[in-house]
Every structure is written in C-alpha cells, then in structure tokens.
Amino acid sequence: MYDRTIQFLPHELGPPWERVRVEVDGELVSWMQTFTVGHRLRGVTLDCAGVVGVHTDDAHQLRGHMRFMLETVLQRAESRGVPLSTLYGGVPDVYHRWAYATVMPEFNFTISTRRAEALPLRHRIRGAEPADRPAIARLYNRETSGISGMRVREPERWLGPRQGLYFGRLDAWMQVALDDHGQIVGYCIGDEVDHDAQQLDIVDAQASSSGVAGSLIRAMADEAVRRRMGNLVFHVYPASRVGRYLRNLDVTARSERPIGRSQMVRLGLPDVVLQALGPHARMRAEILGSERPSRLVIDTELGSGELPLGGDLPPHRVRLPSAQLAEILFGYRSAEELRDIHGLEISAGDAELLDVLFPPIDAYCYWPDRY
Numbered sequence: 001m002y003d004r005t006i007q008f009l010p011h012e013l014g015p016p017w018e019r020v021r022v023e024v025d026g027e028l029v030s031w032m033q034t035f036t037v038g039h040r041l042r043g044v045t046l047d048c049a050g051v052v053g054v055h056t057d058d059a060h061q062l063r064g065h066m067r068f069m070l071e072t073v074l075q076r077a078e079s080r081g082v083p084l085s086t087l088y089g090g091v092p093d094v095y096h097r098w099a100y101a102t103v104m105p106e107f108n109f110t111i112s113t114r115r116a117e118a119l120p121l122r123h124r125i126r127g128a129e130p131a132d133r134p135a136i137a138r139l140y141n142r143e144t145s146g147i148s149g150m151r152v153r154e155p156e157r158w159l160g161p162r163q164g165l166y167f168g169r170l171d172a173w174m175q176v177a178l179d180d181h182g183q184i185v186g187y188c189i190g191d192e193v194d195h196d197a198q199q200l201d202i203v204d205a206q207a208s209s210s211g212v213a214g215s216l217i218r219a220m221a222d223e224a225v226r227r228r229m230g231n232l233v234f235h236v237y238p239a240s241r242v243g244r245y246l247r248n249l250d251v252t253a254r255s256e257r258p259i260g261r262s263q264m265v266r267l268g269l270p271d272v273v274l275q276a277l278g279p280h281a282r283m284r285a286e287i288l289g290s291e292r293p294s295r296l297v298i299d300t301e302l303g304s305g306e307l308p309l310g311g312d313l314p315p316h317r318v319r320l321p322s323a324q325l326a327e328i329l330f331g332y333r334s335a336e337e338l339r340d341i342h343g344l345e346i347s348a349g350d351a352e353l354l355d356v357l358f359p360p361i362d363a364y365c366y367w368p369d370r371y
C-alpha cells in the first residue's frame with residue numbers, strides 16, 4: 001500500500017484562496033485550487049466552494065487521485081457549512097459523478113466593428129487602475145444582484161479579473177467609463193489576445209444607463225480598430241444593460257445550452273439551500289391556493305431538505321437526484337422537461353408543483369468569475 005496525503009496550503013492570492021496538493025510516497029500526483037465565494041440564487045446569496053485547475057500528473061492518472069482530492073475538498077467545505085460548489089467543466093462528462101450539473105446557458109453577441117463605430121461616444125473612457133476595483137465591484141453588484149448564478153464581488157477584496165475566456169492562457173484588461181464628475185458609471189473587461197486574432201472578445205461589461213452602454217460598445221469598436229479586428233464579440237447576459245443595447249443593433253445573437261460541461265454547480269447540502277429558498281418558495285406557493293401541502297420535503301442522495309408551502313394539506317415528499325434539483329433550482333430545465341424528455345421519475349403533479357415554485361430562468365456567471 002502506498003502512503004497518500006493531502007495538504008491545504010496558502011495561495012498567492014491570499015485567503016479565501018487555498019492550494020491543494022496530493023502526494024503519494026512524497027511525490028506530487030494531483031493538485032488544484034479552491035476558494036469560497038458567494039453566488040446568487042433566486043434572491044439569496046449562498047456560499048460556494050470554487051474548484052479550480054484540477055490536475056493529475058500524466059503518469060499517475062486514472063488511479064483515483066483526483067476523486068480522493070475532490071471528495072476531500074468537498075467534505076471539508078461542507079463541514080464548514082458551504083452548501084454549493086461550482087467549477088468550469090473543461091473536460092466533458094467527468095463531473096456528473098459528483099452530482100455537478102450544467103445550469104447556465106452561454107450567450108454571445110457579435111457586431112461588426114464598422115457598425116459599432118457609428119455609435120455615439122458620450123463618456124470619457126480610460127484604462128482601469130487597481131484603485132478602481134472597489135467601485136467596479138460595487139457597480140457590478142448593483143447591476144447583477146437580481147440574477148441567479150452571478151458571483152458576488154466583495155468590493156474590498158475583489159482582485160480584478162484574472163482571465164477572460166480560455167483559462168490560464170490569457171490575461172484580461174479593463175476599461176472604465178466616467179461621467180462628468182469623474183465617477184465610474186460603466187466598465188468593460190476584454191481578453192488580451194495575440195495579433196492575428198480576428199475578433200475582440202469582451203467577457204464582462206456593465207453600464208449604469210443605456211447611454212453608458214452605447215459609449216462602452218463604441219469605445220470597444222475604437223479598441224478593435226486599433227487592433228485591426230473586424231468584429232466584436234460580447235459575452236454578456238442578454239438582459240443586462242449592454243445586452244439590451246446590443247439587441248437593438250445589427251447583431252448576431254447566439255445562445256448555447258451545454259450539458260455535462262461548462263459552468264457547473266453541485267448542491268452538496270440540499271437542506272441548507274432549500275432552507276435559504278424557503279421564503280421564495282412560500283411566496284410562489286400562494287399561486288396554488290389553500291389546496292396545497294403545508295410543506296414539501298425533497299429527498300436527494302446527498303441529503304434531504306424542506307420548503308414551507310403554508311397550505312392546509314399534509315406535508316408532501318418528492319425524491320430526485322441532487323443534480324436534477326440543481327437544474328430546477330437554477331432554472332436550467334423545468335421539472336416537466338426533466339420528466340418528459342430526460343426520464344426523471346416523478347409524477348406529473350410533482351413536476352407541476354416544482355415548476356410553480358421554481359419556474360425556468362436563465363442563470364449566468366460572467367467569464368472572469370469562472371474558474
């Protein structure tokens with residue numbers, strides 16, 4: 001038998017980041033990074049263990065080292081009451097083993113540089129400085145607080161974007177829009193790319209008004225001209241101010257609905273998540289009148305939780321896999337779709353009840369917040 005150990009070490013980015021190392025007989029075999037961060041879900045904020053840069057050395061793969069590492073990280077987070085975990089599934093069909101589910105669509109808008117150049121530039125734009133980060137984080141939080149999936153950027157702790165698309169390969173840059181008083185009223189985050197790239201990718205853009213959104217898009221067109229790029233691609237949430245502005249222009253809008261890859265979530269502590277969503281469920285349940293259960297108990301393989309529904313009927317119980325509960329809570333698929341298309345074994349009545357409590361929505365997480 002070999003001697004396998006796991007260590008949690010300080011990270012160059014400081015707390016809450018940690019480095020994780022697994023050694024076998026003193027040799028490094030697997031490593032990753034983890035940190036705790038808040039994510040929004042239907043009006044509440046829940047702590048989430050981020051799983052980042054999972055790797056097993058080539059010579060040691062397929063011996064269960066990554067399983068050991070990930071499960072230890074998850075147990076440790078859950079023992080501290082962290083109910084969710086998120087990761088970016090770069091390798092498809094690996095993480096469903098631990099009940100991670102894809103719960104967010106991908107969105108992007110392509111506009112030609114020429115078309116975007118015609119927009120009016122009504123704000124001063126400049127490169128962002130480290131001192132701007134708290135103001136940028138606050139602006140981001142104001143604009144995104146109502147959207148499920150969004151990460152909370154703590155103004156005093158947010159380190160700025162470390163990346164855009166393509167993990168670890170590209171740096172990100174930021175520009176800010178200022179009003180007449182020099183206050184930050186918008187920002188854009190873009191990918192630092194090599195010279196032969198044909199398009200400029202914008203991975204986050206927030207504006208406090210549609211006028212600011214227009215100025216930002218125009219400023220990005222000027223940036224694309226400098227870099228000799230024919231198109232701009234905005235990876236933004238369609239209902240954001242920049243997304244809404246773009247939708248009114250001559251754009252190609254794309255959305256994708258990945259499965260088993262991309263941004264994934266695991267509900268490790270369903271009881272904590274359901275308890276936090278109790279007030280939301282109680283309010284939604286009013287639609288059903290008094291002919292509804294007093295409580296809904298949901299059993300999953302990772303634990304049970306319950307929602308107060310406030311009705312006159314006895315408590316009701318539903319059983320479903322944690323991954324499907326994640327899809328329903330984040331609004332990626334309705335319970336009816338999971339039942340009719342994916343064969344989830346629940347009754348039509350139970351699916352209808354879950355869909356009243358948690359109607360489908362589009363959750364989203366901007367690229368610089370994915371790891």
Ligand SMILES: CC(C)(COP(=O)(O)OP(=O)(O)OC[C@H]1O[C@@H](n2cnc3c(N)ncnc32)[C@H](O)[C@@H]1OP(=O)(O)O)[C@@H](O)C(=O)NCCC(=O)NCCS
Binds near residue numbers: 057067094
């Ligand atoms: C993916 C990776 C971390 C797996 O590490 P590992 O130590 O070999 O994994 P384990 O032996 O613990 O395997 C755990 C489970 O994942 C499965 N698995 C491992 N690699 C897989 C792959 N590439 N595709 C699909 N399943 C995979 C194993 O079959 C095993 O499943 P089982 O326990 O149900 O039989 C490793 O292959 C790696 O470092 N790859 C390159 C970097 C990378 O792609 N990281 C992931 C970024 S999202």
